[in-house]
Amino acid sequence: MLKSKYTPLFESLTLSNGIQLENRIVMAPMTNFSSNPDGTVSDDEVKYYVRRSKGVGMVITACTYVTANGKGFHGEFAGDSDDMIPSLRRLAAAIKAQGAKAVLQIFHGGRMCPPELVPNGDIVSASAVPAEREGGASVPRALSDAEIESIVRGFGETTRRAIEAGFDGVELHGANGYLIQQFFSPHSNRRDDRWGGSLEKRLTFPLSVVDEVKKVVAKHAKEPFLVGYRFSPEEPETPGITMADTLVLVDALADKKLDYLHVSVMDFWSSPRGVEDTRSRIEIIQERVGDQVPVIGVGSIYTADDALKALQSGIPLIALGRELIIDPDWVEKVEQGRESEIETRLNKNDQERLVIPDPLWQAIINRPGWFPGVE
Ligand SMILES: Cc1cc2nc3c(=O)[nH]c(=O)nc-3n(C[C@H](O)[C@H](O)[C@H](O)COP(=O)(O)O)c2cc1C
Numbered sequence: 001m002l003k004s005k006y007t008p009l010f011e012s013l014t015l016s017n018g019i020q021l022e023n024r025i026v027m028a029p030m031t032n033f034s035s036n037p038d039g040t041v042s043d044d045e046v047k048y049y050v051r052r053s054k055g056v057g058m059v060i061t062a063c064t065y066v067t068a069n070g071k072g073f074h075g076e077f078a079g080d081s082d083d084m085i086p087s088l089r090r091l092a093a094a095i096k097a098q099g100a101k102a103v104l105q106i107f108h109g110g111r112m113c114p115p116e117l118v119p120n121g122d123i124v125s126a127s128a129v130p131a132e133r134e135g136g137a138s139v140p141r142a143l144s145d146a147e148i149e150s151i152v153r154g155f156g157e158t159t160r161r162a163i164e165a166g167f168d169g170v171e172l173h174g175a176n177g178y179l180i181q182q183f184f185s186p187h188s189n190r191r192d193d194r195w196g197g198s199l200e201k202r203l204t205f206p207l208s209v210v211d212e213v214k215k216v217v218a219k220h221a222k223e224p225f226l227v228g229y230r231f232s233p234e235e236p237e238t239p240g241i242t243m244a245d246t247l248v249l250v251d252a253l254a255d256k257k258l259d260y261l262h263v264s265v266m267d268f269w270s271s272p273r274g275v276e277d278t279r280s281r282i283e284i285i286q287e288r289v290g291d292q293v294p295v296i297g298v299g300s301i302y303t304a305d306d307a308l309k310a311l312q313s314g315i316p317l318i319a320l321g322r323e324l325i326i327d328p329d330w331v332e333k334v335e336q337g338r339e340s341e342i343e344t345r346l347n348k349n350d351q352e353r354l355v356i357p358d359p360l361w362q363a364i365i366n367r368p369g370w371f372p373g374v375e
Contacts (some may be wrong), residue, residue, distance in 0.1 A: 001337045006304055008311055015259040017224040019168060021057035021101060024311055025331050028298050028321035029060040029105040031073050033358035039078030044357035048096045051355040052324050053098035055331030063107035063173050066154040068179040069124055070262035071117040072109025075359050079106060079158040088165035101168040106158045108151055110179030111140035125182050126189035132237050148195060156212040160220050166345035167225030172209055175264035176232055180206050186239040198243060203252055210256050226259035233281045247288050254292040262296040268310050283375060286314050322371055346374030
């Protein structure tokens with residue numbers, strides 16, 4: 001039986017559009033590198049999601065690219081053409097059959113795309129500035145105004161496909177250094193037209209994507225369909241996004257009547273750099289947002305007590321990423337009072353039992369320190 005102290009994790013939450021989440025646990029979006037070469041979702045991928053969708057209130061899928069030049073990962077499934085609707089429908093149905101809400105994460109990789117994955121190796125971004133981080137060394141080409149407009153429409157088109165495929169919503173991937181973030185970042189956006197030049201203008205692209213997606217939802221969705229937005233609060237580069245920039249973004253997003261905001265950090269309790277503040281980045285954001293829109297917190301939450309402590313800091317929804325790969329039965333174990341049986345380290349013999357597709361397994365095993373238990 002569920003221990004009474006954990007009941008806050010199992011309270012339902014109704015989002016502004018009327019969609020009700022059964023509980024406070026969300027599966028974080030995680031790329032699995034395992035789709036078919038034609039861009040369709042593979043059998044292994046479907047099995048991986050089925051194994052993890054039971055119990056959580058909402059599953060946010062791996063990201064899908066909205067235009068061909070936005071493909072950021074090998075084995076990333078496609079969301080850029082109507083031919084992919086049956087594939088997307090299969091994924092949505094598999095997740096929903098387990099009782100969770102299914103949310104498609106939509107994305108463009110921008111300057112982080114590997115050249116071999118995009119047409120003619122033509123890497124694009126806000127400006128011709130290469131990423132300083134691992135994997136992003138190509139010098140991108142700055143997009144033209146018309147191309148930017150067309151990518152904004154691409155986010156809308158993929159949203160329409162998500163609606164037709166039966167998803168409960170989309171999450172705009174404005175985090176982790178990809179194109180939406182590249183437009184908001186003073187590192188990657190050096191434009192001086194309407195898409196850049198000041199903090200306000202760097203917001204033009206993210207907010208245009210939000211407006212376009214909301215327009216498509218109003219036009220095409222016959223049932224409640226949620227729109228969430230994920231962002232990274234700070235960048236390590238100089239110049240780069242600071243906490244102060246992020247609070248301006250958060251205000252603008254809160255005005256857009258989204259269903260949730262999702263903060264992307266590796267540690268829920270991490271604090272801002274260079275600022276004298278004892279609170280974590282997520283707490284600062286939560287305070288700014290107040291009750292305007294629910295916030296999803298994430299990052300190194302492994303045990304039931306970790307999740308409870310995070311929730312009790314005032315964040316209404318908690319996402320689990322690596323932990324749901326390590327223990328797909330996390331929610332069920334807490335619900336049954338077996339939280340002491342939750343596994344928090346990956347066992348190297350458990351790929352099959354945990355239903356982890358080969359390319360994802362290889363990625364995990366070959367990157368020591370990423371997952372607890374893999375040294
Ligand atoms: C294998 C893997 C793939 C990921 N892919 C994505 C992704 O497609 N989109 C995204 O927004 N975040 C992605 N992330 C980040 C996670 O959503 C999450 O923010 C991060 O892992 C921290 O949470 P955790 O400590 O619960 O794993 C990925 C993380 C992992 C481990």
